[in-house]
Amino acid sequence: MKKFVLFGLTAWVASAAQAVDLSGYMGYQGRYFLHDTLMPGQSAGAQHALILEPEFQYDWNNRRDQFTFVPYARLGEDDAKRNHFDIRELNWLHDAYPYEVRVGIIKDFWGVTESNHLIDIINQTDAIENTDGEDKLGQPAVQVAYQADWGTLRGYLMPFFRERTYPGVNGRFRAPIVVDRKQTEYEHDLGRMHPDIALRYSHYIGDWDFGVSHFHGTSREPLLIPRLNASGEPVLSPYYQIIDQTAIDVQATKDAWLWKLEAMTRSGQGDRFYAAAFGLEYTFYDIKRTGIDFGVIAEYSHDTRTNFAPQTILDDDIFVGGRVTWNDIQDTSLLAGAIIDRDTKERYVSAEFERRLGQNYKLELESRFFIGAPINSVGYFSRSDDYVQLSLSRYF
C-alpha cells in the first residue's frame, strides 16, 4: 500500500513537473554614465549586469487553479546594493466566479497615467532597478475579488511590509549620504508586521473606465531622516508612517483620444494633502498607410504635500512625450518625453526604444538625462547621472 501511494505520488510529481510551464528571460544590461561621479565611492563609466527572471506556471482544474512563481535576480553590479534577489510572485490563484482568491506573494497595478504612477500602492517600488517607478517588489498578500454586473471589488490584506530599495555607496542616483536600511524605523509599533489593507472598486460604463480605492497602512514612501549610524557616520534613515489614502482613476477612450486622470488624498504625513495627475494621449494611426502609429502624450502632475511627507519630484510638473509604434514583425517601439518642473524649470528627459531580434531576443535602449536642477531640488543629486543603457534579453 505504502509503495503504491509512493508510486502514485512520484507519478503525480513527475506529471506536475512536466506540466509546469517555464517562461521568462535572462539578459545582459549595460549602463554607461556620461559624466564623472559627484560623490566619493560612486562607480563611474560603464556598469554591467546579468538579469534573470524565470516564470514558472502550473495550472489545474481547467486553469481555475493557477500557481505562479517568479524569482528575480540582478548580478554583477558594482553597487553591492544593486545586486539583489527578489521573489516577484509566488502565489496560488483560485477562480470561483464570481469570487477569485489569490494568496502568496503578488503583484498588482492600479492606474492610467504614463508619467506618474500616483495611485499605484500595492507593491513597493524597487527603486534601485530604475528611476521610473515601474519595477516593483513582490508583496505578500491575500487578495479576494468579487465580480458583479456593477463592477469588481478587490480586497487586499498585506501582513508583511516590504521596504523600498536604495543604492549603496557605489551606486548612482543618491544623495551625498546614503540610505541605511539598518536604521529603518516605523511609526507603528508593529513595524513591518503591521497589517496593511486596501479595497478597490473598478468598472466601466461605455467608453469610461474608472476605479475608486482606499489604502490603510504603511506608506510605500518613507521620510529620509539624517542621523548618525553606529560607527558615527552620517546616514539617511527611512521612516515609514501609517497613512490613509483614498484615490480615483478614470480613463475616457474617445475615438483616438485617451483622457486620463489619477487623483488621491492622503492623511498621516503632516496635514492631509491632495495630488493629481491628468492628461491625454492622441494617436495618429496607420500614418500614410505605413502601419506606423504616432501618439502624442501630455500630462500634468500636481501635489500639495508638505515637508512632513516624503518628497516628490512631481509636485508641479508637465510631461510631454511621443510614442511611435511601428507595428512591424519585430514590434519596434519608441517612447520619449520630458518631465518639466514648472517652478524650478528642471527637466527629466527620457527615451526608451525596443525591438525584437529573431524570435526570442529583445533589444532595449534606454536613456535618461537630468537637466538644470537647482541646488535645493532632489534632482540636484542626480545632475551627473545621465546615462544610456543597452539590454539584450533571451526569452524562453
Place this chain on the structure above:
Amino acid sequence: MFKSLFTVASLSLVSASAFALTADEILAKKDQVTAEELGKMIAQEADRRDIGWSTSSQKMTMKLTNAHGESVIREMRSKNLEIQEEGKGDWAITVFDTPADVEGTAFLSYTNILEPDDQWLYLPALKRVKRISSRNKSGPFVGSEFAFEDLSSREVEKYTYKYIGQEACGELECFKLEAYPAYEHSGYTKQVALIDTAEFRSQKIDFYNRRNALLKTLESSDYKQYLGQYWRPHTLFMQNHLTKKSTTLNFSEYMFKDPNVRESDFRKSALKRIR
C-alpha cells in the same frame, strides 16, 4: 433520456431550417429585388446559418512571410462568445503564446456594429489592464497582413452590399458580392467577396484600398463542419499585392459549447487571471 435529447436536437434543426433559404430560393427573387437587397439577403443568410454556436475556442498559428520569402511564426489561443442581442456583436479574447517576449499578453474585444468596439489589452509584465482605442481599423495586427478590421467579428450591419453575379470558385459555384464598410475609418472602399452557394461560406475576398486599387486577397480554405451546422475554415491566406508580403493563419483544436468556456472568461476583470 437519449430520446428526449434527440427530440430537442431535431426540433432545433427543424426550426433553423424553417428560416433558412437555399441559394436557389434567393436567386428566385433576383428579379423582384435590387442588387443591393439581394447582396444583403446573401450576407444575412450566411449569418443566419451561423446562429447558435454559443461559445468557441481555438488555437491559431500565424505565419508572417516577407517579400523575400522569410517567415516568422506567432501562436495564439482565442475564445469567442456569441452575442445574439440586436445591435451587438460577438466578444473575443486572444492570448499570445509566442513570440516568448509577448507571452501572456491578452486582447479582449467586444464588437459593436457601427460604434467603435470596446477593447482592452492586458500586459502581464506590469499586471496592467489598458483600455485601448479601437479607432485603428486599417493598421496591421501584430505586423501581419491582417488589419484589425479584418479580424473583427463580421456582422451583417457593418457593411452595405451589392450582388454582382455568380462565378465558379474552385469546384464550387459562388455568389459574387461587393461589401462597402458602413463603419468609420476603414482602410477599404470595398471588398469583393465570393461566397459559395452550397453552404454560404466565404471563399475569397479582394480588398480595395482608398485609391480603389486591389490591395489584398484573402482565401479561406480547409472548411470543416462542427456540431452538424457550423462551418469553420482552418486556413486563411492573406496576400498583400502591393508589398508582396503574406500571412497564413491556421486554426486548430476548434471546440464549440465547451463547458469550460464561460461568459465570465470574457469580463474585463478576468484579464488579470488570463493564461
